[in-house]
Amino acid sequence: MNNTHFMDATGLPNPGHYSSARDMAILARAIIYSDPAHYALYAQKDFTWNGTSSPTATCCRGAMMPWMRLGWPITQASVRLRKWVVLARSRETVSHWLENAGEHGGMYSEGAIGLKVAWFKSSIKIMMFSAPNLKHFVSNRSMPGAVHDPEIAERRSCHCNVRFYDFSSSKKDTVEFNGLINKSGGMKMSILDPNSDAKNKLKIASLVEAEEAFLAKARTNANSVYFSQHHIEPVKPVKGEPARSVDPLQRPQNRRHFLASVAVLASSSVAGRAIAQTTPSLEGKAPPGAVWRSVPEDATKIPGTAIGEDGGYGTRSQFETEVRWRFGTKTPLSSWSMTPLEHGVGIITPSGLHFERDHGGIATIDPATHKVFVHGMVKQPKKFSMLDVKRFPSISRILFIECSGNGLTEWSKPTLKTVQGTHGLVSTSEWTGVPLSTILNEVGVKSGAKWLLVEGGDAAVMTRSIPIDKAMKDCFLAYGQNGEAIRPEQGYPLRLIAPGYEGNTHIKWVRRIELSDKPFMTREETSKYTDLLPSGKAVQFSLIMDAKSVITRPSGEMTLSGPGFYEITGLAWSGRGRIKRVDVSTDGGRTWKPADLQGPILPICQTRFRFPWVWDGKEAILQSRCVDETGYVQPTLGQLIEVRGLNGPIGSIYHLNAIQSWKVDTEGRVSNVHYY
Amino acid sequence: MFTTTKLFLQVTACGALFALNTYAVGADPVRYGFGEPASAHDLQDFVSSLPDGRDLPSGSGTISRGKQVYDEKCASCHGQKMEGGVGDRLLGGRGTLVNDDPKKAPVKTVESYWPYATTLFDYIKRAMPFYTPGSLTNDEVYSVTGYILSEANILKGDEPITAESLARVAMPNRDGFILDHRPDHFKPADKHPRLR
Numbered sequence: 001m002n003n004t005h006f007m008d009a010t011g012l013p014n015p016g017h018y019s020s021a022r023d024m025a026i027l028a029r030a031i032i033y034s035d036p037a038h039y040a041l042y043a044q045k046d047f048t049w050n051g052t053s054s055p056t057a058t059c060c061r062g063a064m065m066p067w068m069r070l071g072w073p074i075t076q077a078s079v080r081l082r083k084w085v086v087l088a089r090s091r092e093t094v095s096h097w098l099e100n101a102g103e104h105g106g107m108y109s110e111g112a113i114g115l116k117v118a119w120f121k122s123s124i125k126i127m128m129f130s131a132p133n134l135k136h137f138v139s140n141r142s143m144p145g146a147v148h149d150p151e152i153a154e155r156r157s158c159h160c161n162v163r164f165y166d167f168s169s170s171k172k173d174t175v176e177f178n179g180l181i182n183k184s185g186g187m188k189m190s191i192l193d194p195n196s197d198a199k200n201k202l203k204i205a206s207l208v209e210a211e212e213a214f215l216a217k218a219r220t221n222a223n224s225v226y227f228s229q230h231h232i233e234p235v236k237p238v239k240g241e242p243a244r245s246v247d248p249l250q251r252p253q254n255r256r257h258f259l260a261s262v263a264v265l266a267s268s269s270v271a272g273r274a275i276a277q278t279t280p281s282l283e284g285k286a287p288p289g290a291v292w293r294s295v296p297e298d299a300t301k302i303p304g305t306a307i308g309e310d311g312g313y314g315t316r317s318q319f320e321t322e323v324r325w326r327f328g329t330k331t332p333l334s335s336w337s338m339t340p341l342e343h344g345v346g347i348i349t350p351s352g353l354h355f356e357r358d359h360g361g362i363a364t365i366d367p368a369t370h371k372v373f374v375h376g377m378v379k380q381p382k383k384f385s386m387l388d389v390k391r392f393p394s395i396s397r398i399l400f401i402e403c404s405g406n407g408l409t410e411w412s413k414p415t416l417k418t419v420q421g422t423h424g425l426v427s428t429s430e431w432t433g434v435p436l437s438t439i440l441n442e443v444g445v446k447s448g449a450k451w452l453l454v455e456g457g458d459a460a461v462m463t464r465s466i467p468i469d470k471a472m473k474d475c476f477l478a479y480g481q482n483g484e485a486i487r488p489e490q491g492y493p494l495r496l497i498a499p500g501y502e503g504n505t506h507i508k509w510v511r512r513i514e515l516s517d518k519p520f521m522t523r524e525e526t527s528k529y530t531d532l533l534p535s536g537k538a539v540q541f542s543l544i545m546d547a548k549s550v551i552t553r554p555s556g557e558m559t560l561s562g563p564g565f566y567e568i569t570g571l572a573w574s575g576r577g578r579i580k581r582v583d584v585s586t587d588g589g590r591t592w593k594p595a596d597l598q599g600p601i602l603p604i605c606q607t608r609f610r611f612p613w614v615w616d617g618k619e620a621i622l623q624s625r626c627v628d629e630t631g632y633v634q635p636t637l638g639q640l641i642e643v644r645g646l647n648g649p650i651g652s653i654y655h656l657n658a659i660q661s662w663k664v665d666t667e668g669r670v671s672n673v674h675y676y
Numbered sequence: 677m678f679t680t681t682k683l684f685l686q687v688t689a690c691g692a693l694f695a696l697n698t699y700a701v702g703a704d705p706v707r708y709g710f711g712e713p714a715s716a717h718d719l720q721d722f723v724s725s726l727p728d729g730r731d732l733p734s735g736s737g738t739i740s741r742g743k744q745v746y747d748e749k750c751a752s753c754h755g756q757k758m759e760g761g762v763g764d765r766l767l768g769g770r771g772t773l774v775n776d777d778p779k780k781a782p783v784k785t786v787e788s789y790w791p792y793a794t795t796l797f798d799y800i801k802r803a804m805p806f807y808t809p810g811s812l813t814n815d816e817v818y819s820v821t822g823y824i825l826s827e828a829n830i831l832k833g834d835e836p837i838t839a840e841s842l843a844r845v846a847m848p849n850r851d852g853f854i855l856d857h858r859p860d861h862f863k864p865a866d867k868h869p870r871l872r
Binding site: 007330331333334359360373374375380381382383384385388389391392411412413438441442453455459460461463512514516518520521522523526527530532534535536537538539540541542543544546576588589590592621625630632633634635636638639640643645646647648649650651663673674675676 | 706711714718722725727728748761777778779780781782784789791794802803806809852853855857858860861864865868871872
C-alpha cells in the first residue's frame with residue numbers, strides 16, 4: 001500500500017485521510033489472511049435488520065469500528081479511510097462498493113434511515129456505520145426523528161448507545177460503547193455537559209440498570225435466591241397428566257420479563273450502559289461455566305456421564321446460574337464486575353466468580369515469554385522468567401482482596417438492591433507465590449530505597465507505588481489461585497498480592513518493579529484512588545482496607561417464605577488482621593448479640609459468621625458489626641460520614657466500610673435501607 | 677542421638693536463613709542466583725516518572741504540535757474542548773473541590789485535581805490513546821501534555837515542553853493532598869437509630 005494515509009487511529013472525520021481502490025483491495029486481502037477468524041463476518045453479503053435489508057457494505061463498515069474486538073490489524077488500518085472502507089473478498093464487491101459510493105450507498109440508503117432514527121433515540125441496540133459516513137450523514141442530511149425530534153432538538157447533543165452485533169455468531173453483545181452525535185456533525189464521545197455533575201449520576205444510574213437487568217432474570221429463575229412467585233406464570237396441569245413441577249431449565253423463558261429487562265436497557269437515554277452478564281437458562285443451554293446435559297426422570301435408572309467427557313477439566317452444575325455482573329462503565333474495556341456474595345458458602349470465592357477490575361481489558365500473556373524486570377535502586381537489576389519465579393521458595397495465603405470503591409453507590413442513599421451490588425467488589429482466594437522480599441534480596445536493595453513501583457503488562461500498563469516496608473513485610477508475587485494458575489482476569493501469569501491493601505494496588509500481569517526513594521505519584525494514586533473530603537483536601541495513600549462485615553443471607557431482594565427459623569449468615573474481614581467478633585442486630589442496632597464465627601479465622605481474610613434467628617413475622621432491620629483484632633469497630637454510616645463528610649452524591653467514593661442494613665418487611669421482603 | 681541433634685541444628689539454621697531471607701534488607705541475605713542481569717537495553721523502553729522529573733525520557737514538545745496530536749488522537753474520547761466523553765474530562769472544575777453538598781459533585785480534572793504535571797506525561801505515555809496505548813512518541817506525549825496544561829491555563833508561552841519544564845509546573849491542586857490518618861476510632865453507636 002503506497003497511496004493510503006490515515007491521520008488518526010479513531011477513524012473520525014479528517015480531511016487528511018485518503019486511500020485508493022487498489023490499496024483497499026490489498027488491505028482487504030491482508031485482513032482476510034491475517035484474521036481468518038472473523039472472515040465469516042466479512043463474507044456476509046447482506047444483513048437484515050428490522051425488516052430492512054442492507055448490503056454488506058454497511059455491515060463491513062460497522063465491523064471496522066475500533067471498538068469492535070477485531071484486533072488492531074483491522075482497525076488501525078481500515079477504520080481510517082475517509083469515505084469508503086472496503087472489506088471484501090472479491091473484485092465484484094469492491095466494484096459494487098465504489099459504484100455505489102454516492103449519496104445513496106451504504107448507510108445513506110433510505111432504507112437505513114429507520115435504523116438511524118431509532119438509534120438516535122437510543123431505543124435500539126444496533127447501528128453499524130463508519131465514522132466518516134456518519135459525519136457526512138449528520139452534516140448533509142435532514143435527520144427526521146434525529147435532531148429534529150422535538151425531544152432531542154432541545155438538547156445541545158444527544159446520547160446514544162451503540163452495540164455492535166457480531167454477525168459471525170449468534171452472540172448478541174459483541175461490544176458496546178457510548179457516543180454522542182452533536183448537531184455540528186461527526187461522531188464525538190462528549191457525553192457530558194461540562195457544567196453539570198451528571199457524570200456521577202450517570203455512573204450510578206448505569207449500575208442500577210445493570211442490577212435491574214440481572215434481577216429481572218433472576219426473579220424468574222427458580223434456582224435463584226431472588227426467585228419470586230409473583231413473576232412465575234402458574235403451571236396449569238394438563239388433563240390426564242399429573243402436574244409437573246416447574247423446572248426453570250426446562251420451562252421456556254418467561255418472555256414478558258425478559259423483554260422488560262431489555263426495555264429497561266434500551267429505553268434510558270443516559271450515557272452509562274449496563275450489561276448484565278447473565279445468560280438466560282434456556283432449555284438445552286447451560287449457564288456460563290457449565291455444560292448442558294439432558295436430565296433423566298430418574299438418575300438411578302440410567303448411567304450418568306462418562307468420566308473424561310469433560311475433557312479432563314470439570315464444570316459446575318448446569319443448574320447453578322450465579323454470575324458476576326458488570327458495572328456499566330462507558331466501555332467494557334475499563335470496567336468491573338461483582339461477585340455474587342449472596343450465593344457464596346464458606347469463605348473461598350470460586351475463581352470464576354472473583355470480582356474483576358481492569359483499566360484496559362484483560363491481557364493475554366504467554367508465560368513462556370513473559371519476563372519480570374526488577375531495577376531502579378538495586379545493586380543488580382535483573383529479569384526473571386516465569387520459570388525463574390517459580391523456582392524461588394513459595395508461600396500460600398488465603399486473603400481477601402477488596403476494591404476500595406466497593407459500595408461507592410451507597411454513600412448518600414440506598415441505591416443498589418442486592419448484596420452483590422452493594423458489596424460485590426470483595427472476594428477471597430488462596431494465593432500462592434513468591435515473597436517480594438525474596439525477589440528484592442535477590443537484586444539487592446540499595447540503602448535509601450523507600451518505595452517501589454509495580455507495573456502491569458496490560459494495555460493500561462497499570463502502576464502503583466508500594467512502600468518498601470510493606471513489600472518486605474508480606475507482599476508476594478502470586479502465580480497460583482485456589483490451587484491452580486491465576487485466572488487471566490486476575491492477572492495471569494503473575495500478580496502482586498499486597499495483603500490488606502486496596503485492590504488497585506494488587507497489580508495484575510506484573511512485568512516490572514522499580515525501586516525509588518520517593519513514591520512515583522502515578523495517575524491511580526493521585527487522581528483516582530484518593531479520598532476527597534469536604535474541605536477540598538484529599539487523603540492520599542489510604543491503602544489499608546478497614547474492617548467491614550455484611551449479612552449475605554438474607555439480603556436485599558430475597559423473600560422470607562414466612563415466620564420461623566432462619567440462619568443469618570455473612571462475611572467479615574479486615575485489612576489490619578483477624579476478625580475478633582461479629583455482632584448481629586435484628587432491631588436496627590438497638591440490641592446486639594454475638595454471632596458464631598466459623599473457623600478458620602485467618603488474618604486479612606474473610607471470616608464467615610452465622611447467627612440463628614427466629615423471625616416473628618414483624619418488621620426487622622438486620623445488621624452486622626465486626627471488630628478486628630486491633631480493636632477497630634466497624635462504624636455506622638452516620639459515624640463514617642461524620643469523619644469523611646459527603647462531598648457530592650458518592651461522597652469521597654472509596655473506603656465505605658459502614659454497617660449495612662437490610663429491612664425485612666411483614667411480607668418477608670428484604671430491601672437495602674439506611675438505618676443508623 | 678548425635679544424628680538427631682545434627683539434623684535439628686541443620687533445620688534450625690535453615691529456618692533462620694529463610695527467616696532472614698524473607699524479612700531482612702541489606703544483611704547480605706541468601707541469594708538463589710535465579711534470573712538474568714537486566715541490561716540498560718532491556719530497560720530502555722520502560723517509562724516511569726517521578727514528580728521531580730527523574731526517569732522522564734528525553735524529548736521535547738510544543739503546544740501547537742500538542743494541539744495537532746490532541747485533535748487527531750485524543751478528541752474522539754476526551755471531547756473537542758476536553759470536556760470529556762468516553763474518556764475523562766480534562767479541564768475545568770477549579771473551585772469545586774471544597775464542597776459538602778451531597779447533591780453537587782466535585783469536578784475532578786487534570787486542571788482542578790491532578791497534583792503533578794509529570795503524572796500527566798507518565799499516564800499518557802503508558803496508557804493512551806486508549807485503543808492504541810503506547811503508540812505516541814515521547815515528543816508527541818510532551819506536546820500533548822503541554823497542550824492540555826496550556827488549555828487548562830496552567831502553562832503559557834512558547835517554551836519547549838521537556839522533563840525539566842514539566843517538573844517545574846505548579847499544578848493548582850499541588851497542595852491538595854494529605855496523608856492517611858486512619859484508623860479512625862469508632863465506638864459502638866449510642867444514638868437512637870432510625871430509617872434515613
